[in-house]
Amino acid sequence: MADVAVRLVQLTKRFGGDTTGRRVAKYVDDANADQGFLAVDHIDLDVNEGEFFSLLGPSGCGKTTTLRMIGGFEQPTDGRIELQGEDVTYLPAYKRNVNTVFQNYALFPHLTIYENVAFGLRRRKVSDADVKKRVTEMLELVELPGYEARKPGQISGGQAQRVALARALVNKPAVLLLDEPLGALDLKLRKQMQIELKRIQQEVGITFIYVTHDQEEAMTMSDRIAVMNHGHYEQLGDPEVLYERPRTRFVAGFLGVSNLLPASADGRDDRYANFRLSDGTAVRVPIAVIQDRAGTLALGVRPEKIRLLEEKDESPAGYNRVAGRIVHASYLGVSTQYIVQLKDGHRVTVYEQNVTRATKAELWSSGEDVVLCWAPEHCFVVEDAGGMAAAEADRELAAVV
Amino acid sequence: MIQRVPRGAIPYLLLLPGIGWLVLFYLYPALQLFLVSLWTGNITQGYQQTWNFGIYAEGFNEYWPWIVRSAAYGGLATLLAFLLGYPLAYTIAFKGGRYKNVLLFLVIAPFFTSFLLRTISWKIILADNGLVLGPLKQLGIIPQDFQFLATPVAVIAGITYNLLPFMTLPLYVALEKVDFRLLEAARDLYAGPWRPGGAIVGAIGGGILAFLAALVVEINPLLPVAVAAVVGALIGRYLISESFVRITFPLSLPGVFAGSLLTFIPAVGDFVNADLLGNVRTQMIGNVIEARFLKITDYPMASALSFILMAAIIIGVLIYARILGTEELTGGRA
Numbered sequence: 001m002a003d004v005a006v007r008l009v010q011l012t013k014r015f016g017g018d019t020t021g022r023r024v025a026k027y028v029d030d031a032n033a034d035q036g037f038l039a040v041d042h043i044d045l046d047v048n049e050g051e052f053f054s055l056l057g058p059s060g061c062g063k064t065t066t067l068r069m070i071g072g073f074e075q076p077t078d079g080r081i082e083l084q085g086e087d088v089t090y091l092p093a094y095k096r097n098v099n100t101v102f103q104n105y106a107l108f109p110h111l112t113i114y115e116n117v118a119f120g121l122r123r124r125k126v127s128d129a130d131v132k133k134r135v136t137e138m139l140e141l142v143e144l145p146g147y148e149a150r151k152p153g154q155i156s157g158g159q160a161q162r163v164a165l166a167r168a169l170v171n172k173p174a175v176l177l178l179d180e181p182l183g184a185l186d187l188k189l190r191k192q193m194q195i196e197l198k199r200i201q202q203e204v205g206i207t208f209i210y211v212t213h214d215q216e217e218a219m220t221m222s223d224r225i226a227v228m229n230h231g232h233y234e235q236l237g238d239p240e241v242l243y244e245r246p247r248t249r250f251v252a253g254f255l256g257v258s259n260l261l262p263a264s265a266d267g268r269d270d271r272y273a274n275f276r277l278s279d280g281t282a283v284r285v286p287i288a289v290i291q292d293r294a295g296t297l298a299l300g301v302r303p304e305k306i307r308l309l310e311e312k313d314e315s316p317a318g319y320n321r322v323a324g325r326i327v328h329a330s331y332l333g334v335s336t337q338y339i340v341q342l343k344d345g346h347r348v349t350v351y352e353q354n355v356t357r358a359t360k361a362e363l364w365s366s367g368e369d370v371v372l373c374w375a376p377e378h379c380f381v382v383e384d385a386g387g388m389a390a391a392e393a394d395r396e397l398a399a400v401v
Numbered sequence: 402m403i404q405r406v407p408r409g410a411i412p413y414l415l416l417l418p419g420i421g422w423l424v425l426f427y428l429y430p431a432l433q434l435f436l437v438s439l440w441t442g443n444i445t446q447g448y449q450q451t452w453n454f455g456i457y458a459e460g461f462n463e464y465w466p467w468i469v470r471s472a473a474y475g476g477l478a479t480l481l482a483f484l485l486g487y488p489l490a491y492t493i494a495f496k497g498g499r500y501k502n503v504l505l506f507l508v509i510a511p512f513f514t515s516f517l518l519r520t521i522s523w524k525i526i527l528a529d530n531g532l533v534l535g536p537l538k539q540l541g542i543i544p545q546d547f548q549f550l551a552t553p554v555a556v557i558a559g560i561t562y563n564l565l566p567f568m569t570l571p572l573y574v575a576l577e578k579v580d581f582r583l584l585e586a587a588r589d590l591y592a593g594p595w596r597p598g599g600a601i602v603g604a605i606g607g608g609i610l611a612f613l614a615a616l617v618v619e620i621n622p623l624l625p626v627a628v629a630a631v632v633g634a635l636i637g638r639y640l641i642s643e644s645f646v647r648i649t650f651p652l653s654l655p656g657v658f659a660g661s662l663l664t665f666i667p668a669v670g671d672f673v674n675a676d677l678l679g680n681v682r683t684q685m686i687g688n689v690i691e692a693r694f695l696k697i698t699d700y701p702m703a704s705a706l707s708f709i710l711m712a713a714i715i716i717g718v719l720i721y722a723r724i725l726g727t728e729e730l731t732g733g734r735a
Contacts, residue, residue: 095593099589119647192541
């Protein structure tokens with residue numbers, strides 16, 4: 001078991017509605033009035049030493065507030081923060097062995113790049129010779145040697161990003177916090193920096209806690225991801241577990257595209273559980289997939305896992321087969337995206353690599369009847385507490401983000 | 402048909418009214434004044450243009466104590482305005498919240514009354530047996546012969562009061578621009594309280610201030626300096642943080658520069674405060690120039706003194722700009 005770098009215990013942050021005695025007392029009869037906004041709702045979380053950990057979620061989900069509490073910029077309303085086993089909940093930011101890469105870099109405009117990077121070391125009274133050595137090393141690590149004498153106003157956004165990273169890392173913090181650091185960069189530079197960040201993290205071996213709303217970014221870099229929504233995380237795990245086995249409708253919708261179908265349980269044998277879709281089709285799901293799921297369930301399958309067949313085509317033994325009709329096809333180059341309508345009206349997205357069918361004549365076209373087939377192991381099951389209505393709202397939110 | 406103005410000409414066209422104004426109402430009179438300073442003669446027998454440059458040496462030799470006094474009063478008033486204005490501007494900029502605009506309005510509210518009227522009201526309030534000193538004297542708290550008016554302190558206080566908004570507003574503008582996220586970044590990088598440094602700076606600042614004040618009112622500086630140093634040390638110790646010293650203050654330097662010039666320049670040339678609140682021993686160079694022009698009608702000397710004052714201020718400002726560092730003032734933002 002790896003050592004824990006950061007442990008959050010029932011961490012809670014409420015904004016607005018005052019928590020000081022008097023005002024709470026004043027509104028105490030008035031049920032929930034002026035309770036403010038619950039930004040972070042009793043989070044328990046362990047981040048391991050040396051891990052690249054991401055807090056992923058839409059804006060307003062509480063990810064940045066969580067990060068700011070770890071950094072010491074927000075006082076928790078309730079709960080505890082431990083840093084390498086030590087309670088730091090009420091320790092001011094300047095006493096925490098944690099550094100932050102801020103969203104807008106927050107480089108000091110009046111100081112040179114060298115002095116920006118040296119800032120933390122100087123506050124800790126590191127000797128000039130050591131400062132010089134470490135700053136130089138760090139600027140080399142972020143590939144900006146020779147920029148020492150420039151001012152932040154004289155470098156590009158991508159370079160400012162690297163300086164911000166160097167300025168935090170040079171202090172060798174126990175944990176590095178990154179608050180959507182790539183948000184202001186253009187797509188190409190962002191992709192480059194993602195790889196760069198991961199390289200640097202592996203090189204220095206420091207625990208990174210990374211906040212982002214970009215699922216691809218989180219998946220590219222993270223060892224583990226906590227998907228946050230409404231002030232708590234809905235699921236925590238490796239990127240591929242989150243993708244292949246999302247636990248809730250929100251997680252399934254936030255990470256990639258997913259097809260969710262309402263289904264009712266219909267018995268099980270020793271390896272597979274049987275479900276029945278609303279059009280009556282029977283679908284098999286490995287029992288392992290549903291083991292710890294409770295409440296109302298929905299069945300999911302990722303678009304790229306589905307194969308399209310003609311009615312007469314054979315599918316591999318044991319595969320799920322569902323009939324539908326193509327309603328929309330769009331050619332994307334590397335793949336073709338189909339929207340297939342099932343008999344009960346539900347629509348399913350399917351991605352097909354343009355390998356076996358590549359030319360216009362070979363592709364499916366709308367109006368054609370098809371059979372969707374996929375391996376039972378490619379099914380996932382989500383808890384669908386809110387039902388379809390709440391789900392739509394979540395999906396819209398995810399789409400906006 | 403509309404004739405289009407060439408694009409390149411637009412900046413010059415926009416500058417034209419301002420430049421015209423300055424040429425007509427500043428450059429031309431200044432030139433005229435310069436020529437007048439080189440006249441010889443008097444009002445009854447008439448003046449001749451004699452190019453008498455010797456008048457500058459003469460003026461400087463005769464009136465340097467007034468020039469030095471003006472610089473000292475102006476400098477002290479600027480320092481006081483800075484010490485009063487900086488906390489004021491800082492509070493409005495960082496803690497003002499939704500009352501920011503109200504507070505700013507209050508800073509400039511005195512401008513709605515004439516400068517002269519306000520200075521005269523000081524004279525009434527602080528008169529020997531006026532609103533403030535009268536009751537204090539009756540209660541025996543201060544001696545009967547104590548006076549505030551007709552002292553250097555009154556003149557400096559009056560100048561400080563009148564020019565405080567000119568200090569506060571540029572400071573506010575500079576401080577308001579300081580991004581609070583930079584302060585978070587500084588705290589993140591271990592900038593905490595600045596207790597020893599703050600205490601030392603506070604002690605030195607308080608000490609200098611008390612020493613200067615003691616010099617002006619001509620009392621033994623030992624006790625005031627000691628008291629002020631202790632008070633300053635305490636204030637500095639608990640009020641000054643490392644992020645203020647390293648981030649906020651350096652970033653507010655353009656405001657300090659602008660504010661101190663806007664305060665110092667009119668302060669040095671002021672004569673109203675010295676006239677209304679001072680006595681003969683507190684006269685500034687402005688009073689001399691005023692008297693030479695309007696009472697003695699010695700136009701050449703009045704003009705020469707005006708030019709000496711102008712030259713002194715320009716030299717002083719250039720040195721000041723060099724010390725504060727122009728690069729700091731124009732340094733780009735991230």
